[in-house]
Amino acid sequence: MxxxxxxxxxxxxxxxxxxxxxxxxxxxxxxxxxxxxxxxxxxxxxxxxxxxxxxxxxxxxxxxxxxxxxxxxDGGLWEAHLDRKLAELRSELDRLARHPGSAVRWDGQYRPLAALPYWYLTRDDFGTLPLDRILTAGQRAGLPGWQPAGKTVQLRNVHHQG
The missing domain is CATH 1.10.287 (Helix Hairpins)
Structure with a gap:
């Protein structure tokens, strides 16, 4: 896509x-x-x-x-915001690696980790940044594997069961 x-x-x-x-x-x-x-x-x-x-x-x-x-x-402001969002996701993933049965908080909602097939970033997270800068920010945060998905960018959840 x-x-x-x-x-x-x-x-x-x-x-x-x-x-x-x-x-x-x-x-x-x-x-x-x-x-x-x-x-x-x-x-x-x-x-x-x-x-x-x-x-x-x-x-x-x-x-x-x-x-x-x-x-x-300014793309720099959006990139800094995206970096903060990815750091938040990184800390959640690190926490979940230690406790895989727990629920995850993403965009203000708690869900069982195994129920989420993908993590999504939307325009609220990256603004009008070009795709290459979004993917580079993901690499910088230690979260490789982001892929374009229409108006969003997604990362497969490695803990998904289903």
Missing amino acids: NFIQGEPRSRTGLLLWFFAQWIVIPLWLALRTAPATVLMLLDHQGMKGPGFGASAVLKRAVGPGRLRREWSR
Whole structure:
């Protein structure tokens, strides 16, 4: 599968979203939780209530660090961010090598290590860095074997059972 290089966001759109998100995201979360709250208050006996989908919306949030990286369009800032992300992954893999039955934390979620066939890096991790710089950063972190996978870059999990 070929790697799809992303274009940087327009600075106008980035700045608009950075300020609008402080209104849009809480409003969206309030609108998503309102039906569940009403059903709870009415003592609804349904099997499953409406989902909140908070994680999907919160992933769109742009914090000050990300705003700085995207605004500057400096590959060095993205590379430093990717190096930190890979160092975090490296420490998780070292910990898991010592305790293979444990769960892994990646992107804020805990999952059994054996359930993950690949580790993924997305545009949130590498911005608009070219593929060769992403792969070089993986080599530098002691994590060779990254491969392009559409809009993401993936590394096979050597502990995957399945």
